[in-house]
Amino acid sequence: MRHFxxxxxxxxxxxxxxxxxxxxxxxxSVLAVVERSEELARRVxxxxxxxxxxxxxxxxMAIRLLALQQPMAGDLRLLTAAIKINTDLERMGDLAVNxxxxxxxxxxxxPVKPLIDIPxxxxxxxxxxxxxxxxxxxxEPDLARGVLVSDDTVDHLRDSIHEExxxxxxxxxxxxxxxxxxxxxxxxxxxxxDHATNIAEDTLFLIKGIDVRHHAEPKL
Amino acid sequence: MRHFxxxxxxxxxxxxxxxxxxxxxxxxSVLAVVERSEELARRVxxxxxxxxxxxxxxxxMAIRLLALQQPMAGDLRLLTAAIKINTDLERMGDLAVNxxxxxxxxxxxxPVKPLIDIPxxxxxxxxxxxxxxxxxxxxEPDLARGVLVSDDTVDHLRDSIHEExxxxxxxxxxxxxxxxxxxxxxxxxxxxxDHATNIAEDTLFLIKGIDVRHHAEPKL
Numbered sequence: 001m002r003h004f005x006x007x008x009x010x011x012x013x014x015x016x017x018x019x020x021x022x023x024x025x026x027x028x029s030v031l032a033v034v035e036r037s038e039e040l041a042r043r044v045x046x047x048x049x050x051x052x053x054x055x056x057x058x059x060x061m062a063i064r065l066l067a068l069q070q071p072m073a074g075d076l077r078l079l080t081a082a083i084k085i086n087t088d089l090e091r092m093g094d095l096a097v098n099x100x101x102x103x104x105x106x107x108x109x110x111p112v113k114p115l116i117d118i119p120x121x122x123x124x125x126x127x128x129x130x131x132x133x134x135x136x137x138x139x140e141p142d143l144a145r146g147v148l149v150s151d152d153t154v155d156h157l158r159d160s161i162h163e164e165x166x167x168x169x170x171x172x173x174x175x176x177x178x179x180x181x182x183x184x185x186x187x188x189x190x191x192x193x194d195h196a197t198n199i200a201e202d203t204l205f206l207i208k209g210i211d212v213r214h215h216a217e218p219k220l
Numbered sequence: 221m222r223h224f225x226x227x228x229x230x231x232x233x234x235x236x237x238x239x240x241x242x243x244x245x246x247x248x249s250v251l252a253v254v255e256r257s258e259e260l261a262r263r264v265x266x267x268x269x270x271x272x273x274x275x276x277x278x279x280x281m282a283i284r285l286l287a288l289q290q291p292m293a294g295d296l297r298l299l300t301a302a303i304k305i306n307t308d309l310e311r312m313g314d315l316a317v318n319x320x321x322x323x324x325x326x327x328x329x330x331p332v333k334p335l336i337d338i339p340x341x342x343x344x345x346x347x348x349x350x351x352x353x354x355x356x357x358x359x360e361p362d363l364a365r366g367v368l369v370s371d372d373t374v375d376h377l378r379d380s381i382h383e384e385x386x387x388x389x390x391x392x393x394x395x396x397x398x399x400x401x402x403x404x405x406x407x408x409x410x411x412x413x414d415h416a417t418n419i420a421e422d423t424l425f426l427i428k429g430i431d432v433r434h435h436a437e438p439k440l
Binding site: 063067072076077083084087162170173180184187 | 303390397
């Protein structure tokens, strides 16, 4: 039994390690866009392999624990949550790679405008990623609910970035390719926020056993 | 034991029911774009709830079977695959909803051009969704590998649609908003294909016990 608890802790630590890598990939990918830095973008691309390997390792750990230990109730919820959170983290890593790839295209084009809303959106999304993992580790429902609330703000920011960039393209058609790339960067950020929201929902399910997906959250 | 096998079959049938709903949502959402049909787009939005409820039901069934039956080896792989495939299907349903939402915007704007590559991309993506589920149900590795191969073609189509629409905007800036919407539709389709690819990879893992994620596929 002691062995099983140690294994669960090891699994959680591995998830946190993965979370740290993903957080830093998201941070570097947006910094690469803002600072037009090829070096930072390449660093994100170089780290993709580590994230992908960790995903497979965590998945195998979780499935092995499911198989060998025949866990009940709470531990079972933890293991299925770990499998889902692992998938979400890996997708976030992919999205950071997509942002880094956009940067490599944007480097060869003239800047559209000083970037204000994209870094603001990125800050919010990064804090959602961090909070969702923190909520999971500390089993802290308030932190998780904070992530759900931020998701609406992210959607509004995405829409206002979209509209502003459309207006820029209309007034200066020479910036069309780079403005479309920035619209896609905002979409990638929004999807990263969606994955953080999934982690927060899985965390609430883990803590309370209540399914809050699809806005079915009862008053807690 | 007989009861457990019946429950596994029931779970698979539910996944197939969900797969059918998602396939039809993807089909209708693209048809809505091509035919500029508000009615079809609304039908996709109306069906989202059914898909979301089915996701929760399937998840609960799979976790209950994990908890109660303490399955070993093959059955355990089936249950963890079911949890992952369920998540992928729900995201595909979300993406069909995103495409339907784009349609509702596009209806109010003049058409950019006759749509040829988007319906072609949609056909390919729909066949990938269908094949990935078929591969899962029939445990047929060749079907699953066919899905992995198509994913590259989808990426190429997405890039050529992107470039063509950028050129359209540059020659006629009045179509910028609708061309950006069509670029996003192509992105949504590409992500649906990514989820079909995930299902095919999980199916190969289920059949062979070999992890083919992240292009780590050995010669089979």
